[in-house]
Amino acid sequence: MTGQREAFAEIYRRYHTAVYRFARMMSGSRAIAEDVTQETFTSLLRDLPRYAPERAALPTYLYGVARNLTRTRLRRERRFVGLDLIEDDEPISARDPSIVWEQSQQRMQLRRIIAELPSRYREVIVLCGLHGLSYVEVATILGTPVGTVRSRLSRGRRELADRLRELENNPSVVPTRAARCVV
Amino acid sequence: MSDRTESWIDVALQDLANVDGRTVVPSKVKAAVLHAWDAQHAAGSVGRPERNKRRVHTWRKAAAWVLVPAAAASIVAFTMVTRGPAHMPNHRFSTARAADPIEVSSEPPVPPPTLVELGPPQRATLRHFSNDDQATPVESGYVIVPDPFSDATALHVVRVRMARGALAATLGMPMIDPEVQELVEVEILVGDDGIARSIRNATFVADNTDQGAGR
Numbered sequence: 001m002t003g004q005r006e007a008f009a010e011i012y013r014r015y016h017t018a019v020y021r022f023a024r025m026m027s028g029s030r031a032i033a034e035d036v037t038q039e040t041f042t043s044l045l046r047d048l049p050r051y052a053p054e055r056a057a058l059p060t061y062l063y064g065v066a067r068n069l070t071r072t073r074l075r076r077e078r079r080f081v082g083l084d085l086i087e088d089d090e091p092i093s094a095r096d097p098s099i100v101w102e103q104s105q106q107r108m109q110l111r112r113i114i115a116e117l118p119s120r121y122r123e124v125i126v127l128c129g130l131h132g133l134s135y136v137e138v139a140t141i142l143g144t145p146v147g148t149v150r151s152r153l154s155r156g157r158r159e160l161a162d163r164l165r166e167l168e169n170n171p172s173v174v175p176t177r178a179a180r181c182v183v
Numbered sequence: 184m185s186d187r188t189e190s191w192i193d194v195a196l197q198d199l200a201n202v203d204g205r206t207v208v209p210s211k212v213k214a215a216v217l218h219a220w221d222a223q224h225a226a227g228s229v230g231r232p233e234r235n236k237r238r239v240h241t242w243r244k245a246a247a248w249v250l251v252p253a254a255a256a257s258i259v260a261f262t263m264v265t266r267g268p269a270h271m272p273n274h275r276f277s278t279a280r281a282a283d284p285i286e287v288s289s290e291p292p293v294p295p296p297t298l299v300e301l302g303p304p305q306r307a308t309l310r311h312f313s314n315d316d317q318a319t320p321v322e323s324g325y326v327i328v329p330d331p332f333s334d335a336t337a338l339h340v341v342r343v344r345m346a347r348g349a350l351a352a353t354l355g356m357p358m359i360d361p362e363v364q365e366l367v368e369v370e371i372l373v374g375d376d377g378i379a380r381s382i383r384n385a386t387f388v389a390d391n392t393d394q395g396a397g398r
Contacts, residue, residue, distance in 0.1 A: 017206060038215050110196075
């Protein structure tokens with residue numbers, strides 16, 4: 001039984017960061033991401049006998065569980081969640097604080113814009129663009145055809161570009177901390 | 184969307200992914216997950232085949248469907264056997280039980296006692312409640328009912344005359360043949376709140392209204 005525990009701990013060690021990052025980008029909340037990560041692996045623990053490796057790889061399965069938990073959590077919290085983690089976690093190094101700070105600000109803007117996208121676009125951008133998953137894997141996670149993933153990604157990137165362009169033309173429209181994460 | 188914008192988005196997303204890749208998940212999450220593992224392992228359900236789980240679940244359901252109605256029926260039967268006859272009004276006058284052996288006697292059967300015969304008055308107390316009473320008690324008897332009051336409120340004795348059947352109907356007093364039309368004089372202990380607490384004395388009287396009317 002000790003070996004099983006070690007195996008489960010190894011599964012957690014491999015995938016917990018990806019699950020946490022995904023939940024954080026999807027929810028915009030560090031607290032929700034922590035809860036979702038914990039519930040994802042707890043549900044894996046509970047439903048491990050029902051897991052069928054031939055249907056989906058374990059990371060895909062975990063992403064799917066995390067997606068459902070995040071959506072449920074956001075829906076339960078009245079469809080809107082305050083973006084409390086838009087701040088960049090990257091520590092400011094001593095090499096050139098001004099450049100690092102500027103890059104950090106750009107990343108914060110990008111996070112805000114991604115968080116404001118509709119969830120159907122946000123999840124494909126996060127999974128494909130940030131997590132590097134293939135279209136097939138994302139389609140398995142979302143339960144949609146691959147073509148749908150392609151079209152959503154294309155539209156999502158186009159909307160992302162429009163908002164970035166709008167931001168360049170009019171910096172005053174930068175989303176504030178009151179920005180909301182639309183489910 | 185231009186190629187320049189496409190490439191800019193790719194670079195920005197890649198940069199964001201690199202930063203996010205260094206995200207550190209709080210250690211409390213891992214502690215909670217492993218604690219859940221330990222708790223589930225302690226419960227002995229880890230690694231159990233799903234088929235066995237379903238089988239146990241089915242057996243539990245079947246057992247519940249059988250045992251719950253059986254238990255309910257047993258409780259109802261037990262209640263009816265132990266409590267049912269005791270709440271019958273004339274239970275204390277029953278002379279034989281079903282399990283009692285039947286005794287054959289040559290003597291004529293004794294009729295069951297009636298409430299009138301329970302207490303033949305050694306000293307008949309004749310009371311006149313008012314001057315305009317037209318009924319005179321000519322046959323009387325009384326039953327002393329214990330006074331089960333525990334509260335310390337003041338009590339008043341109220342004497343009333345009522346139909347015999349009202350004893351059973353309004354006061355819940357067990358009585359044989361409550362349909363018989365007779366009058367009863369009752370002393371009722373009434374509290375300050377106007378609620379009757381007990382019956383202290385009940386005297387049977389014969390209605391001589393006709394006699395009084397004839398006078």
